[in-house]
Amino acid sequence: MTQNSYVVTSITPNLVQIEVRDIREFATTEDGQFAIGSHLKISDSNGVTVVAVVKSYRIKDPAPLSEEDTSQNKASFVVDAQPVGIIRDGEFRRGGQQIAIPPTDVDVANTDLLRTMYRTSDESTPFEIGSLSINEDIRVPIDGDRFFGKHTAVLGSTGSGKSCTVAKILQESTRASDSQSTAGTLNNSHILVFDIHGEYGSAFPGAKRIDVSTLALPYWLMNGEELEEMFIESNEQNSHNQISQFRHAVVENKKKYNKEVDITYDTPVYFSIVEVFNYICNINSEVISKKEGDGCPKLNNGTLVNVREEHYFSEIQKFIPTNRSDKEKATTGPFSGEFDRFVRRLETKLNDDRLGFLLKAVDSDGEEYRTEDIEQILRSLIGYSSSDEANITLVDLAGVPFEETSIVVSLISRLLFEFSFYLKAMIRNGEDGSKEAPLLVVYEEAHKYVPNSHLAGYVPPSGVRARSAASVRREP
Numbered sequence: 055m056t057q058n059s060y061v062v063t064s065i066t067p068n069l070v071q072i073e074v075r076d077i078r079e080f081a082t083t084e085d086g087q088f089a090i091g092s093h094l095k096i097s098d099s100n101g102v103t104v105v106a107v108v109k110s111y112r113i114k115d116p117a118p119l120s121e122e123d124t125s126q127n128k129a130s131f132v133v134d135a136q137p138v139g140i141i142r143d144g145e146f147r148r149g150g151q152q153i154a155i156p157p158t159d160v161d162v163a164n165t166d167l168l169r170t171m172y173r174t175s176d177e178s179t180p181f182e183i184g185s186l187s188i189n190e191d192i193r194v195p196i197d198g199d200r201f202f203g204k205h206t207a208v209l210g211s212t213g214s215g216k217s218c219t220v221a222k223i224l225q226e227s228t229r230a231s232d233s234q235s236t237a238g239t240l241n242n243s244h245i246l247v248f249d250i251h252g253e254y255g256s257a258f259p260g261a262k263r264i265d266v267s268t269l270a271l272p273y274w275l276m277n278g279e280e281l282e283e284m285f286i287e288s289n290e291q292n293s294h295n296q297i298s299q300f301r302h303a304v305v306e307n308k309k310k311y312n313k314e315v316d317i318t319y320d321t322p323v324y325f326s327i328v329e330v331f332n333y334i335c336n337i338n339s340e341v342i343s344k345k346e347g348d349g350c351p352k353l354n355n356g357t358l359v360n361v362r363e364e365h366y367f368s369e370i371q372k373f374i375p376t377n378r379s380d381k382e383k384a385t386t387g388p389f390s391g392e393f394d395r396f397v398r399r400l401e402t403k404l405n406d407d408r409l410g411f412l413l414k415a416v417d418s419d420g421e422e423y424r425t426e427d428i429e430q431i432l433r434s435l436i437g438y439s440s441s442d443e444a445n446i447t448l449v450d451l452a453g454v455p456f457e458e459t460s461i462v463v464s465l466i467s468r469l470l471f472e473f474s475f476y477l478k479a480m481i482r483n484g485e486d487g488s489k490e491a492p493l494l495v496v497y498e499e500a501h502k503y504v505p506n507s508h509l510a511g512y513v514p515p516s517g518v519r520a521r522s523a524a525s526v527r528r529e530p
Contacts, residue, residue: 062096062157067137070096070106072160073114074131091188093163093171094135102142105163105171106135139171146171168192183223198227202494220496221257227494228445244436245446246470247496248463252452254498261446262437266408266453270415270431271465272423273327277320278304280461285400295389296396303333306363312425324425327413329367331400336366338397340387341373351387408455412462432473435466436493460503470495 064071072094089108096104114130139148163171168186172194181201186192210216228243247254255263276284278301286296307325308317315323340359343352351359354372359365377384404413415423423431437444454462474493481490497503 060160062160063132065157070094070104070135070137072133072135074111074133088162089188093168093188095141095159095161095163095167096157097159097161098157102140104137104157105139105141105146105167106137108133108135110134141167141170144170146173165189165191181226183219183226202227202492217253217498220498221254224446224494224496225257241445242490242492243445243494244491245494245496246435246466247446247448248451248466248498249448250451250459250498250502252450254448255450258446258448260444261448262434262444263448263450264434265450266411269411269449269454269462270417270423270434271412271462272324272415272431273412274308274324274425275322275428275431275469276461276465277322277468280464284458284461285403286396287399290395292392295392299334299337299389299393300330300396303330307333307367310363310367322425322428324423326367328404331397331404332368332370333362333366334393334400335370335397336362337387337389338393339373339390340371341376341384341390342387343374344383344385345381352384406455408453409458411454412458432469435470436473436491463497463503467495 059076060072060074062070063073090110092108094106094108096106111131111133114132139146141147168189169192172186172192181198182193182195184194186194208216208219210219224245224247228241228245230241249255252265255261273281273284281304282288282297282300286293286300290296301319304325305317305319307329308315308321308323310329311325312321312323315321317323340351342348342350343358348358351362352374353359353365354374356374357365359371365371374384376386403409406413417423417427417430435447435449437447449462449466451459451462470493474491477491
């Protein structure tokens, strides 16, 4: 196009402004299209071409009316374009938008230039996610290793196709190669989708589907923060005492069932939540005998409780009545009646059938999961189960109580992160039998459980926010 049809008025690292004087001549190209989202090539005398994307335009004030020359009445357009990279030696490179001043030519990018831009470095293994919207002849491949090695968000308004986009990405990433199809094997991709509305099943008929009826996520896998979020109300006046006694009961009960393990509050080993409940109930109602020689809690049958853990875990005890006489003096314990609301809350949780996947998790044989079953739990989450191997595991959160959604997401995310962390360490150390298991976690409508503010949506699961694996997140 001739330079009479345009003039470059401003160039900055982030913006190029072009005044278009003759829009018909400027927009006439062989196979390019001039519109919002179009690519422009801006060239200089040194053979450098900057590629910029048209972001917006505005109409400049038209020239004053003139009866002698009607051509002066034509309006000019000011186009704002954002530089995205340069073409040098036939290769497209992001950044480096250096260009000599003034540029010598501005054109709408043709098909050949667009193909150069969207050509991948390794064309033998293309990973295509669709076509360019302004030119459907241009396929858009990406480098899968780089793409899935980053946190990625799929954004858009309601109905714009976010779920379809995510589904297409996952379908392409799990597509078997020709050799794998011939051998009838899966590729080595492992994807877990938190499906909050249960809408991905039709897109992945061969996926492993886990819903509230099949999900097994034992409570003892939670860390201390997650346990407290589930069982303790932080705004209660005596919440600090609740935390103190609950923490003590959990740690001591873990020690009871795991003799050969160094135990901390966060150690993911089995403990009995029912026994912890018994302990809290007993602490809440204990009576301490002040009779000479006693000085400790005393049961109704006369048994002195010198070590609470030996008596309080097994069952809810009955204590001697309080007594003010000097001879049989007995007073209530330090936490007597203080945990009434805490006890009712624990009891409500334990009796809530909706939380069976957490508080009453059992295997296929109906046996309660124990510490030694953690491998089986991980296999079921990442699709390694021998009976139903799959590239994709769909965790249907539709039936999970909304107040527990954050805990489920946090717990699974943390388990997968720690699995990947230790597996990578094993591979780095060259341990026998270890092989890579690339893992992708997809958070559908992540804003509901990883919000910017803890006041929005569900309580933010710290395991997701701070330590999540590479993720594709769908947000509004």
